[in-house]
Amino acid sequence: MQLKNVAQAKLPTPWGEFTIVGFEELATGKDHVAMVFGDITKQQSVLTRVHSECLTGDALFSLRCDCGFQLEAALKHIAQAGSGILLYHRQEGRNIGLLNKIRAYALQDTGLDTVQANHQLGFAADERDFTICADMLTLLDVKVIRLLTNNPEKIRVLEQAGIKITERVPLEVGENPNNEHYLQTKAEKMGHLLHLHAINNDYD
Ligand SMILES: Nc1nc2c(ncn2[C@@H]2O[C@H](COP(=O)(O)OP(=O)(O)OP(=O)(O)O)[C@@H](O)[C@H]2O)c(=O)[nH]1
Numbered sequence: 001m002q003l004k005n006v007a008q009a010k011l012p013t014p015w016g017e018f019t020i021v022g023f024e025e026l027a028t029g030k031d032h033v034a035m036v037f038g039d040i041t042k043q044q045s046v047l048t049r050v051h052s053e054c055l056t057g058d059a060l061f062s063l064r065c066d067c068g069f070q071l072e073a074a075l076k077h078i079a080q081a082g083s084g085i086l087l088y089h090r091q092e093g094r095n096i097g098l099l100n101k102i103r104a105y106a107l108q109d110t111g112l113d114t115v116q117a118n119h120q121l122g123f124a125a126d127e128r129d130f131t132i133c134a135d136m137l138t139l140l141d142v143k144v145i146r147l148l149t150n151n152p153e154k155i156r157v158l159e160q161a162g163i164k165i166t167e168r169v170p171l172e173v174g175e176n177p178n179n180e181h182y183l184q185t186k187a188e189k190m191g192h193l194l195h196l197h198a199i200n201n202d203y204d
């Protein structure tokens with residue numbers, strides 16, 4: 001176990017009242033949070049979103065990616081379902097950090113794609129560690145989930161960490177002209193399961 005459970009409180013949102021649970025990494029002191037809605041103990045398989053931090057998309061309305069749209073859609077979806085969990089996984093920029101993500105954006109402005117930009121900066125395409133998310137679920141006493149994602153890597157790592165995933169629930173929102181190339185690269189180079197209508201129509 002890499003985490004400890006530190007504190008929890010009510011967190012009202014436009015879609016209903018969640019409970020926010022705060023965790024701390026034992027080794028580094030880094031914090032992560034879970035947003036829990038409804039009675040998750042009664043569910044055989046808990047609707048769950050693993051959302052990696054994206055300050056620009058989640059808080060600053062960026063259209064370069066789909067993160068802000070996915071965050072809002074996931075919280076709405078969980079509230080509508082009556083119960084579920086959003087894990088807010090604080091590994092910004094696929095864990096290269098905010099400032100390196102801005103460096104990667106600058107390289108993308110010169111024509112590199114998101115994978116090439118990470119490589120140019122000396123990072124792997126994706127530096128995230130989803131075992132932290134499995135640990136949050138374990139501390140919430142959740143072992144079986146339905147996962148809101150288009151990313152097969154999240155499924156692979158969570159299952160390897162002992163979480164049973166009964167279903168993948170797609171989360172395709174926020175496609176726009178600014179993120180078409182970004183989403184296309186995720187589909188082509190990172191194995192994301194996406195149906196990019198605008199892109200297929202334009203370039204196929
Ligand atoms: N390095 C880098 N990170 C980016 C870039 N654009 C977005 N990100 C980060 O990518 C991550 C996206 O996280 P998620 O939405 O949880 O996951 P995902 O891998 O896209 O998979 P889904 O579950 O299908 O949404 C966030 O940490 C963003 O900050 C980029 O161009 N470069």
Ligand SMILES: [Zn+2]
Pocket residue numbers: 054056057058065066067068
């Ligand atoms: Zn983003």
